[in-house]
Amino acid sequence: MLEQLRRAPARTVGTKQTLRAVERGQALVVFVARDADPHVVRHLVGLCRQRGLPLQEVESMEALGRSCGVEVGAASAAILAAAPSARRSPGG
Numbered sequence: 001m002l003e004q005l006r007r008a009p010a011r012t013v014g015t016k017q018t019l020r021a022v023e024r025g026q027a028l029v030v031f032v033a034r035d036a037d038p039h040v041v042r043h044l045v046g047l048c049r050q051r052g053l054p055l056q057e058v059e060s061m062e063a064l065g066r067s068c069g070v071e072v073g074a075a076s077a078a079i080l081a082a083a084p085s086a087r088r089s090p091g092g
Contacts (some may be wrong), residue, residue: 001056002067005031010080013068018078019044022053027078029054033061036075044076 005011012018012027015036021027022044030048032041034057048055058064061073068077 001029002031002058002063004029005077005079006067006069008079010082011068012078012080013065013070013074015040015044015076018076019047021078021080022047022051026080027053028081029056030076030078031056031058031064031067032076033058033064033074035060040075 012021018027018030022030027048030044030053032045032055045055047053058067061075064077065072065074068074
């Protein structure tokens with residue numbers, strides 16, 4: 001599953017960004033590190049369950065951060081729905 005996150009064209013890294021994406025309906029699947037502070041991810045986990053979003057537990061913040069291409073740990077991350085491409089109207 002982390003391979004999907006690594007290859008995702010659009011993703012969030014970190015609880016603030018991930019929570020925002022869930023609230024906006026942009027997240028397809030959310031990842032939470034097993035060793036993340038429960039106080040930090042509690043609201044995110046609850047919101048995912050409330051909205052029926054898939055929630056994947058990851059072994060560590062370090063592993064999650066690495067999968068996202070960052071050199072620090074991450075408590076959470078999400079794969080986002082691809083943004084629709086902007087279309088220009090003819091003559092516009």
